[in-house]
Amino acid sequence: DVQMTQSPSYLAASPGESVSISCKASKSINTYLAWYQEKPGKTNKLLIYSGSTLQSGTPSRFSGSGSGTDFTLTIRSLEPEDFAVYYCQQHNEYPLTFGSGTKLEIK
Amino acid sequence: EVQLQQSGPEVGRPGSSVKISCKASGYTFTDYVMNWVKQSPGQGLEWIGWIDPEYGSTDYAEKFKKKATLTADTSSNTAYIQLSSLTSEDTATYFCAKTGPEGFDYWGQGVMVTVSS
Numbered sequence: 770d771v772q773m774t775q776s777p778s779y780l781a782a783s784p785g786e787s788v789s790i791s792c793k794a795s796k797s798i799n800t801y802l803a804w805y806q807e808k809p810g811k812t813n814k815l816l817i818y819s820g821s822t823l824q825s826g827t828p829s830r831f832s833g834s835g836s837g838t839d840f841t842l843t844i845r846s847l848e849p850e851d852f853a854v855y856y857c858q859q860h861n862e863y864p865l866t867f868g869s870g871t872k873l874e875i876k
Numbered sequence: 877e878v879q880l881q882q883s884g885p886e887v888g889r890p891g892s893s894v895k896i897s898c899k900a901s902g903y904t905f906t907d908y909v910m911n912w913v914k915q916s917p918g919q920g921l922e923w924i925g926w927i928d929p930e931y932g933s934t935d936y937a938e939k940f941k942k943k944a945t946l947t948a949d950t951s952s953n954t955a956y957i958q959l960s961s962l963t964s965e966d967t968a969t970y971f972c973a974k975t976g977p978e979g980f981d982y983w984g985q986g987v988m989v990t991v992s993s
Contacts, residue, residue: 803979812880812986813971818979856921860979864937865911865923 771795771859775868781876784847790871792840792857800836801861807854807870817842818860849875878902880972880984887990888962895958896987898972905953906930909975912946912957915986916968926975927955962991 772795782788792802800820805813815824817833820840830845844851852875857868883897898910912924925936929948936944943966945958959966969988973980 801978805980813973813980813983815976815979815981818976822978824976824979824981858921858979863935867921867923869920 770864771798771862771866773857773859773866773868775857775871778869778871780871780873782847782873783876784849786847787843787845788847788873789844790842790855790857790873792835792842792868794838794840794859797837798859798861801859802833802835802840803858803860804831804833804842805856805858807856816855844873847873878974878982880974880982882970882972882984882987885988885990887992888959888966889993890962890964890991892962893958893960894962894989895956896970896989898955898957898984900953900955900974903974905948906950910946910948910955911973911975911980912944912955913971913973913980914940914968915971916965919968921971924957924970929955959989962989964991967991 774793776791802820804817807813816827821833832843834841855871879901881899886894888894906929909926909928911926914922924940924944927934927946934946948955969986971986972984974982
């Protein structure tokens with residue numbers, strides 16, 4: 770199985786700041802990586818797929834980069850609604866696997 | 877509007893089974909694979925498996941092959957997961973999630989399953 774190592778597990782930032790979250794795969798997954806947002810009381814939201822393609826409706830302040838084993842989610846100019854938990858997921862091979870999550874909190 | 881509406885919370889006794897539903901609307905149910913994902917309390921996400929509603933074909937993660945059974949009813953656009961031989965390790969929230977062109981583009985709200993005697 771492909772192990773997905775996500776870091777940091779916890780991140781505190783202020784609105785307006787920019788943050789980055791890392792996701793590393795135990796083997797190459799090409800660009801088959803998705804990022805999701807989890808918020809209380811809402812269904813999980815697909816933000817980015819194929820490493821860098823924004824899902825329809827994802828604000829442009831979100832961006833994804835990387836290929837092979839190393840990937841990054843960057844959020845520029847944090848808005849209050851961005852404080853949430855973020856997960857990466859590889860969709861290159863089965864079983865599909867997720868990172869352990871990053872909780873982004875307001876500083 | 878695509879929606880995945882899951883059934884309500886379940887309590888199951890150790891050794892028993894529970895069955896959770898996920899009713900899809902807003903798209904052609906048979907056109908997309910449905911996935912199921914487990915989230916244990918305070919933990920991350922684990923992929924359980926998928927079902928192709930059109931053909932009934934399934935695939936499971938190895939650790940769930942003896943635990944979960946995925947089915948789908950195309951007459952009601954509903955996917956199901958049955959969890960058998962419940963133990964405390966099965967206490968978790970279970971999500972259905974529709975496969976999009978890539979990734980899971982829509983998720984259900986999740987169903988909390990509690991295993992308790």
